[in-house]
Amino acid sequence: MSQISLPDHAGPIETIWHWLYIAICCLVFLFLIAPIMVIVPLSFNAEPYFTFTKEMMSLDPAAFSMRWYEDFMNKDIWRASIGNSFFIAFFATILSTALGTLAALGLSRSEMPYKGLFMGLLISPMIVPVIITAAGVFFFYATVNEYFPLTGTYQGVILAHAVLGTPFVVITVTATLSGFDHSLTRAGAMLGADPTTVFFKIIMPLILPGVISGALFAFVTSFDEVVVVLFVASVEQQTIPRQMWAGIRESISPTILAVATILICISIMLLATVELLRRRSERLRGMSPG
């Protein structure tokens, strides 16, 4: 019996209030989701407008077309930016997942000294405004460039993106480890497994859902990042968000709506994956079914 269902003894005021409440909630959900969804049909517009034409409203097939998707696929600059985005996000994700998982393993040990301080510092890239991070990285790269080129290089962007992604890995993996039964590792050790075997055969399979969710968060963080790219990347490292940024500021064309629709599809897939992983992880750890 849920709390928000109306009790039988409800008076007229409570009934009105109840339906008003439901209506408010629907409006808020609409506010959350409508702006995202409105883009999808508009991206099939046959005309270069950002609004529904009369023909579209009457569902005339001629009013819809794939021309903006074709435009997206045929422009070299967009194709290059897809490649760059995936390349940068892939390596940034590997770096932040490896480092973040190790750190989370250390942070969730009860013997870890200065746990709060380390946790606070390692999470801070998520809290510090990205413009400050970008400015700091910009100055830092400028000073080390003569020894190791970072400004306007892939390694520079990857390093900065890895920094922004690690807090998510640390958070998700620490959360997974909070329900971890440490007697399992001791049992493994007692049965003769060395620490490496214990890690790969016992710990890893159990925390894997958390690690993958963390990695997906890190991936999305890099994939969606534009400020650092604006500050330290050159034209060569043009990414999808950078290209969208330029598109919105300078010459807004409906191609952006096609790109946005593709990105929405990607985020739906990622969200579904993370939700499945979360439920699997909760089941594995014997927590309440999701």
Added chain:
Amino acid sequence: MSEQLTTVDGRPLKAALARAERTKRIRALLLVMPLFIFIFFSFLYPIALMLYRSVENPLIAEQMPNTVAVLENWDGNEVPGEEAFAALAKDLVAARESREIGKIATRLNFETPGLRSVITGTGRKAERWEPPYKQQFIDARKEWGELETWATLKRLSPTITSVNYLAAVDRKYDVHGNIVMIGSDYQIYVDLFMRTMWMSVVVTVSCLILGFPISYMLASLPLRHSNLLMILVLLPFWTSLLVRTTSWIVLLQTQGVLNDLMVWVGIINDAQRIQLIFNAQGTVIAMTQILLPFMVLPLYSVMKTIPPSYLRAAESLGAHRFLAFWRIYVPNTLPGIGAGCLLVFILAIGYYITPALVGGQDGQMISNMIAFHMQKSLNWGLAAALGGILLGGVIILYWLYNKLVGIDRLKMG
């Protein structure tokens, strides 16, 4: 006398235990170290470097050594004598040869607008001048006969300076070294900080007002239904920021979907289309939608832990449904309200992308000014000082969040 406890190989048990615990501590530290070193070198050190930029000021001391030396003993009461002008002429000629004069002109111009042309103009002429210099300088540009110009030079002489921080709060040193407000035409930063705070407060309150009812609904529905609705909260969370900002432009611009809809329904006619975006209001609307999930998630997780029996108990004791909700339920959600509000406020105050794209003139925030000084005006010292103040504010809020909520409670999805 009781015998000391020992391990099998005869060491005192206490020492052996301490040793084992130390090994464990070191192991835990070793696991954290790689990330810590990584974060230190690619995040903490760069930010420290930026903060150093906000106080360092080597340019004038390096490029105008003679003038700086003479001005060291200047009392600031009257325009300095021939000695200072001779040093100035020497420095300007040298700076023109080394092509650093442009930088000097730019730096002085940041401090006192108008000095750029004074420096470059007299620098060009000074090569041909013979001593005595004083009158020739003042004849060429009357600014050299003004205390303000010399005070600016003296202020910028030290290699470590607070002028950037003063500039970031619309203040400067006057001729006598007192801190005063700058001219009212140039006062922008205090207003900008205020506006950033105000917009963040509005966004936070809007998120709370919109987030509370739906969090309550999500927490009270059975999991099967609430999981479906939760997707509506999480999908925006996973969708690209640029996509969401683009959609708000599409929805709200004057030729956009919402205006079209209103014209079609007949609320307004075609000539009355409302400017909903590219201003502060558009920025607040877009930021509220973008940050709403950060309010809903902590609220939801707190509400989930409040037993429904509390409300039933209050009602069975005679409280009206609304009273029970207000007096029993709402106070129990305070930890969630605190966590959500702090998180949204922290994220809002440093927002850059959305204000930059949909802010127009009056929707710009402090981050946008930092970006402007980093990329356009190239006044890196001032950008760093503005960043330093913003960072200070965020650190205080982060510390508060850690005290009240605990960073280990930070959850994603």
